[in-house]
């Protein structure tokens with residue numbers, strides 16, 4: 001079997017060029033006579049690669065000098081605890097709930113302090129992003145938390161919430177590097193890389209310097225303190241060297257395609273193709289129009305058995321992992337940076353055929 005079109009939400013599709021380049025270097029990285037995954041993380045070739053990777057990310061995202069970039073392990077889920085542990089001075093934080101991951105982050109934060117829900121879209125199964133232009137942010141809140149793109153529900157913040165001057169913390173796992181953003185509007189940005197960037201097991205954090213605090217009276221394990229990895233340039237202990245290396249290759253790939261402006265144009269074109277077909281079809285798009293994600297597209301037929309048939313038939317055509325998350329059902333096409341336009345075209349072609357045969 002050749003390459004399929006992989007619509008998985010994560011781990012997810014990576015660029016073929018990147019996979020080939022990894023394959024080419026598997027036995028001999030850059031004349032070292034060994035693979036990058038066999039190499040000491042304290043060696044010069046590795047450290048050079050790490051520093052170049054950080055610099056490429058800084059260039060791509062235009063990260064201001066007063067922000068630090070670190071790579072940590074434990075997945076995005078570990079940051080659900082690390083965030084309150086690193087930011088809670090007053091032990092108060094305000095959360096906006098727009099899906100599964102922000103709810104999990106909220107529940108975890110409650111272990112550490114007084115957490116307020118500022119807004120929620122749970123009333124309509126997280127199918128939209130609530131109006132966040134005038135929220136009741138507490139004066140002494142340490143930060144306001146959002147999950148910017150809701151991987152499971154297929155929604156995305158089109159405008160950042162008005163935090164009334166408080167620090168904004170954003171989980172960008174499923175929209176990281178999908179379009180340009182203004183880093184200076186955030187206190188902390190973090191992303192598990194397995195959605196849009198690289199192999200699972202790595203989290204990238206971009207943290208404003210003054211938020212790398214050491215004056216909190218919370219007992220925080222050394223490994224969970226951001227300061228530990230900032231001070232050690234992400235080499236406090238053995239990092240996920242392979243994932244960092246692949247992310248570095250993806251950053252170069254993004255640069256070669258023209259950076260994040262070009263990515264945004266590509267991603268919008270792909271998403272518009274799929275959404276405009278969805279809106280003209282008998283399928284039901286599950287996220288409200290104004291809140292739609294350009295990374296995760298959720299839809300259903302309106303009939304559970306037909307949904308299951310859709311997923312099975314799609315797989316036979318090489319359209320893989322299109323089943324919706326178990327909490328929502330239906331279908332979800334994750335169309336990250338590395339999904340080519342041809343994948344969307346083939347999906348639409350299949351959807352049309354399925355519609356003619358089964359949706360009356």
Ligand SMILES: *Cc1c(COP(=O)(O)O)cnc(C)c1O
Pocket residue numbers: 010074075076077078101147149150151171172173174192195201
């Ligand atoms: C997948 C995902 C997570 C969880 O990531 P893990 O690395 O599995 O912990 C958190 N937030 C968002 C937005 C995600 O898409």
